[in-house]
Amino acid sequence: MSELVLEIKNLSLSFDTQGASASILKNVELHIGPGEIVGLVGESGSGKSVTALAISKLLPTQITKFSSGSIVFNGIDILASSETEVAKLRGKRIGFVFQEPMTALNPTMTIGKQLFHVIRRHSELTKTEALAKVRTALEEVLISKPEVVENQYPFQLSGGMRQRVVIAMAMAANPTLLIADEPTTALDVTVQAEILNLIAKLAKDHGTAVLLISHDLGVIANSCSRVTVLYAGEVVESGIVSEVLRKPQHPYTQALIKSLPDIADRDSLLETIAGEFPDLRNRPEGCIYAPRCPKKFEACEVRPMLRIAKDLHSVACWAVETTEK
Ligand SMILES: Nc1ncnc2c1ncn2[C@@H]1O[C@H](COP(=O)(O)OP(=O)(O)OP(=O)(O)O)[C@@H](O)[C@H]1O
Numbered sequence: 001m002s003e004l005v006l007e008i009k010n011l012s013l014s015f016d017t018q019g020a021s022a023s024i025l026k027n028v029e030l031h032i033g034p035g036e037i038v039g040l041v042g043e044s045g046s047g048k049s050v051t052a053l054a055i056s057k058l059l060p061t062q063i064t065k066f067s068s069g070s071i072v073f074n075g076i077d078i079l080a081s082s083e084t085e086v087a088k089l090r091g092k093r094i095g096f097v098f099q100e101p102m103t104a105l106n107p108t109m110t111i112g113k114q115l116f117h118v119i120r121r122h123s124e125l126t127k128t129e130a131l132a133k134v135r136t137a138l139e140e141v142l143i144s145k146p147e148v149v150e151n152q153y154p155f156q157l158s159g160g161m162r163q164r165v166v167i168a169m170a171m172a173a174n175p176t177l178l179i180a181d182e183p184t185t186a187l188d189v190t191v192q193a194e195i196l197n198l199i200a201k202l203a204k205d206h207g208t209a210v211l212l213i214s215h216d217l218g219v220i221a222n223s224c225s226r227v228t229v230l231y232a233g234e235v236v237e238s239g240i241v242s243e244v245l246r247k248p249q250h251p252y253t254q255a256l257i258k259s260l261p262d263i264a265d266r267d268s269l270l271e272t273i274a275g276e277f278p279d280l281r282n283r284p285e286g287c288i289y290a291p292r293c294p295k296k297f298e299a300c301e302v303r304p305m306l307r308i309a310k311d312l313h314s315v316a317c318w319a320v321e322t323t324e325k
């Protein structure tokens with residue numbers, strides 16, 4: 001892959017507060033090409049949102065300490081860029097969609113007006129052109145009566161409709177990268193599928209790279225070409241979705257899949273993952289998953305690096321046979 005939209009390499013960061021330091025991300029690797037939808041999955045607290053926020057430098061500067069690695073967006077070294085430079089990318093080159101659409105919308109302003117402001121902010125369009133764009137932007141996210149919705153306030157719309165509006169706002173400037181952090185978690189299942197299909201359609205039509213964050217492997221399975229599995233801020237497995245989900249190599253990914261009714265083998269019992277999430281203030285030196293891992297052996301006292309396994313995906317596990325990277 002020659003031109004990557006996003007390339008995160010060896011990213012480690014901690015949150016340092018009042019003498020205590022919590023290691024939140026450790027050696028994270030992730031890349032996305034144009035038009036590609038890449039999933040980032042992991043249980044609550046695994047660092048998915050922190051990764052998303054790091055990409056556009058939205059983490060609290062007072063406490064965030066980057067200790068290794070780089071984030072390169074469209075050839076721009078984000079960590080080396082100033083706040084002014086990164087601020088120019090946000091909303092324009094990097095769009096965001098979060099879990100709760102209401103927080104992204106202004107409750108006191110009509111949908112049309114909000115979209116109009118976003119379009120004007122990120123483009124050189126005249127007032128008349130921007131007004132016309134409001135209509136087409138709503139049509140593009142498949143809102144059936146844009147002329148009505150334009151004049152409505154957020155509270156008058158359903159959750160799914162609101163999320164469509166947020167997606168329209170995020171896509172208004174035709175960003176190169178869309179970061180969707182749990183975009184469907186607050187929605188019911190049928191609406192979830194519609195929103196995911198919409199994101200996939202827009203990514204295809206515009207060649208937008210998408211980072212789709214979810215704690216739900218079902219969501220990832222249906223929308224992404226590749227997936228990265230995060231556990232306690234470390235990438236444990238990464239590769240083409242069908243490979244990772246059908247032949248998961250890492251014991252953590254295997255446990256995640258077993259806990260999912262849709263993907264799990266019908267005959268196998270649902271399992272919850274035994275053991276506790278590690279204390280990030282005291283990150284273990286060996287394999288991060290070892291304390292919960294049924295396959296743990298002596299080698300796991302040393303931290304495994306991500307290496308290419310036989311089915312062409314990367315796995316950080318000593319119990320998995322790998323070809324050298
Ligand atoms: N502003 C903050 N200050 C201190 N710690 C934080 C802050 N934001 C996140 N964390 C910690 O960073 C870790 C990763 O959190 P993050 O929000 O990225 O998880 P997540 O994978 O997005 O989880 P979820 O699925 O619940 O959204 C957690 O241990 C969390 O407690």
Ligand SMILES: [Mg+2]
Binds near residue numbers: 181
């Ligand atoms: Mg999150």
